[in-house]
Amino acid sequence: MSTHFLSVENLKKVFPPTNGVANLPVFEDIHFHIDKGEFVCIIGHSGCGKTTILNVLAGLDEASAGEAFMDGREVRGPSLDRGVVFQSHALMPWMSVLGNVAFAVKSKWPDWSQEKINEHCTRYLEMVGLGHAIHKKPAELSGGMKQRVGIARAFAIQPKMLLLDEPFGALDALTRGTIQDELLKIVQATHQTVFMITHDVDEAILLADKILLMSNGPHAKIAEIVEVTMPRSRTRSGIHHDPQYYMIRNHLVDFLVNRSKTYAGAEAEMFHDAKNPPVVRPGLDGELAPVLTLTAEKPAAQALKHVVNQ
Amino acid sequence: MSGKLKLKAAFISLMMLAIFLGAWHLATQPKESAVQAATDSEYAAMMGKGKEQSGFPAPAKVGHAFVEYLADPFYDKGPNDKGIGIQIAHSLGRVAVGFLLAVAVALPVGFMIGMSPLLFQAFNPFIQVLKPISPLAWMPLALYSLKDSDISGIFVIFICSIWPMLINTAFGVASVRRDWINVARTLEVNPLRKAFLVILPAAAPTILTGMRISMGIAWLVIVAAEMLVGGTGIGYFVWNEWNNLALPNVIFAVVMIGIVGMILDLFFGWLQKLVTYRE
Numbered sequence: 356m357s358t359h360f361l362s363v364e365n366l367k368k369v370f371p372p373t374n375g376v377a378n379l380p381v382f383e384d385i386h387f388h389i390d391k392g393e394f395v396c397i398i399g400h401s402g403c404g405k406t407t408i409l410n411v412l413a414g415l416d417e418a419s420a421g422e423a424f425m426d427g428r429e430v431r432g433p434s435l436d437r438g439v440v441f442q443s444h445a446l447m448p449w450m451s452v453l454g455n456v457a458f459a460v461k462s463k464w465p466d467w468s469q470e471k472i473n474e475h476c477t478r479y480l481e482m483v484g485l486g487h488a489i490h491k492k493p494a495e496l497s498g499g500m501k502q503r504v505g506i507a508r509a510f511a512i513q514p515k516m517l518l519l520d521e522p523f524g525a526l527d528a529l530t531r532g533t534i535q536d537e538l539l540k541i542v543q544a545t546h547q548t549v550f551m552i553t554h555d556v557d558e559a560i561l562l563a564d565k566i567l568l569m570s571n572g573p574h575a576k577i578a579e580i581v582e583v584t585m586p587r588s589r590t591r592s593g594i595h596h597d598p599q600y601y602m603i604r605n606h607l608v609d610f611l612v613n614r615s616k617t618y619a620g621a622e623a624e625m626f627h628d629a630k631n632p633p634v635v636r637p638g639l640d641g642e643l644a645p646v647l648t649l650t651a652e653k654p655a656a657q658a659l660k661h662v663v664n665q
Numbered sequence: 666m667s668g669k670l671k672l673k674a675a676f677i678s679l680m681m682l683a684i685f686l687g688a689w690h691l692a693t694q695p696k697e698s699a700v701q702a703a704t705d706s707e708y709a710a711m712m713g714k715g716k717e718q719s720g721f722p723a724p725a726k727v728g729h730a731f732v733e734y735l736a737d738p739f740y741d742k743g744p745n746d747k748g749i750g751i752q753i754a755h756s757l758g759r760v761a762v763g764f765l766l767a768v769a770v771a772l773p774v775g776f777m778i779g780m781s782p783l784l785f786q787a788f789n790p791f792i793q794v795l796k797p798i799s800p801l802a803w804m805p806l807a808l809y810s811l812k813d814s815d816i817s818g819i820f821v822i823f824i825c826s827i828w829p830m831l832i833n834t835a836f837g838v839a840s841v842r843r844d845w846i847n848v849a850r851t852l853e854v855n856p857l858r859k860a861f862l863v864i865l866p867a868a869a870p871t872i873l874t875g876m877r878i879s880m881g882i883a884w885l886v887i888v889a890a891e892m893l894v895g896g897t898g899i900g901y902f903v904w905n906e907w908n909n910l911a912l913p914n915v916i917f918a919v920v921m922i923g924i925v926g927m928i929l930d931l932f933f934g935w936l937q938k939l940v941t942y943r944e
């Protein structure tokens with residue numbers, strides 16, 4: 356297990372009872388791993404527990420069972436080794452843009468001089484295209500700019516791993532595109548290890564080496580691991596010309612629309628091993644892959660529906 | 666546009682003041698009413714205007730008191746005759762000491778309570794019982810145990826200022842956005858830095874609101890307290906002038922209390938603005 360940079364084993368989360376009513380496990384039997392320099396996206400319907408998994412990886416939340424190891428050590432509590440970009444940008448509104456990043460940098464390197472800190476922060480803010488706005492307050496920035504400050508803050512502490520929770524979820528398509536490009540550039544240059552939650556299929560294909568598909572909760576699982584087999588030097592404008600793109604995209608959309616609900620319950624275990632979720636390469640295996648999985652799983656799904664309806 | 670609005674509002678304010686002063690002036694015209702009521706002196710007596718000398722002072726008389734006292738605010742002619750500036754300074758001094766002591770206790774304790782739901786629950790019954798007690802109800806206990814009227818006055822200010830600050834600090838600290846705390850946690854910020862650089866600025870607007878309320882109460886209470894303990898201060902001044910039946914001076918002092926209270930409130934309002942952040 357420890358051969359991987361990050362490995363997650365048997366993770367399960369049950370929230371404490373609300374008003375005396377016990378909660379069902381949000382997810383269980385979650386197994387996956389991430390290698391150094393890999394960019395992994397996780398996709399799943401709203402409420403399936405993506406943020407909860409990320410919080411466990413960040414050390415902000417505790418799993419009910421199972422564990423996560425990073426760099427051979429168990430994840431216990433938050434650490435400067437893991438930079439987090441939050442779903443809401445989480446900038447401190449009383450600090451300037453520079454102040455927000457400097458706060459993080461000073462936490463990582465307490466004995467740096469103010470000059471060195473400012474210079475370091477400015478470099479990272481320029482990297483996300485905010486060199487002109489470093490003295491502004493977050494309230495004076497647009498949504499996209501705030502999110503970029505959050506990204507600069509996470510990158511500036513040079514963590515071993517980045518955890519991004521839908522960093523572009525609240526942005527319009529145009530802004531999202533430009534920031535995706537920036538992120539792509541930075542990641543390609545730094546070989547940063549990244550775990551990112553997204554709702555956007557295209558974003559996942561553009562950025563990820565590997566996409567984890569999560570089934571619906573409660574009892575959510577990792578249903579499949581999709582390898583994005585297109586060359587790493589993708590660009591947002593060029594990606595559409597690659598025939599693999601459509602095959603991967605169809606596979607993902609098909610999962611989200613048709614198959615994501617079919618993984619809960621005992622019947623699902625007949626065709627799905629959560630400990631070893633199937634690794635698929637819809638880009639290379641052509642249209643066979645989705646068709647194959649469909650024919651393999653449709654009957655089971657139908658049977659499941661049948662059982663549920665009775 | 667807003668400048669024009671302000672100008673209009675100021676004009677209306679002045680008009681209201683003028684009407685008020687005018688009405689007051691007319692209502693306290695002893696000569697005229699005596700002349701007019703000559704035919705009906707019984708009516709005049711019934712209206713309380715019979716005794717011209719001890720009637721309610723006319724605005725001009727009160728105006729005279731204003732001029733007299735404000736012309737030389739800092740004279741000191743013995744214990745019963747000091748300038749208004751000195752009296753107000755005494756009151757402000759007591760309020761400042763009591764208030765700062767309250768800050769020194771309320772902020773750390775409020776912080777603690779706000780951080781820990783357990784402590785909050787534990788402290789809550791005491792706060793709920795102690796909060797509604799009128800500060801002046803503490804006076805006999807304070808006088809008996811502290812044996813000093815000055816210190817008792819300060820204690821009463823302390824005890825009445827502490828609750829709004831304590832409650833607001835606890836509330837402000839407890840409701841700091843989870844996201845900001847999580848940012849500090851992922852950055853492994855040490856507790857002291859977290860307290861001063863994250864929680865304090867995040868809770869500052871709420872804390873300042875508590876301080877502003879506390880200061881308002883303290884200024885209300887100091888006047889009453891000084892009436893009881895005597896010696897110096899604007900409250901004592903009011904009491905003293907009442908005993909002298911010098912109503913114009915009492916009215917003057919009442920207006921001064923209002924103005925000082927307003928300035929204090931404006932000051933805290935300004936502080937509040939300083940720490941308020943826009944999200």
Ligand SMILES: Nc1ncnc2c1ncn2[C@@H]1O[C@H](COP(=O)(O)OP(=O)(O)OP(=O)(O)O)[C@@H](O)[C@H]1O
Pocket residue numbers: 370371373378381400401402403404405406407408572
């Ligand atoms: N504190 C909590 N107590 C009880 N249930 C919770 C709590 N926090 C989250 N949940 C539940 O856990 C589930 C997963 O929540 P989570 O925030 O991880 O979803 P998500 O996959 O990130 O969704 P989204 O895509 O909308 O952000 C949800 O069904 C939610 O209702």
Ligand SMILES: [Mg+2]
Pocket residue numbers: 405406407442520
């Ligand atoms: Mg989420």
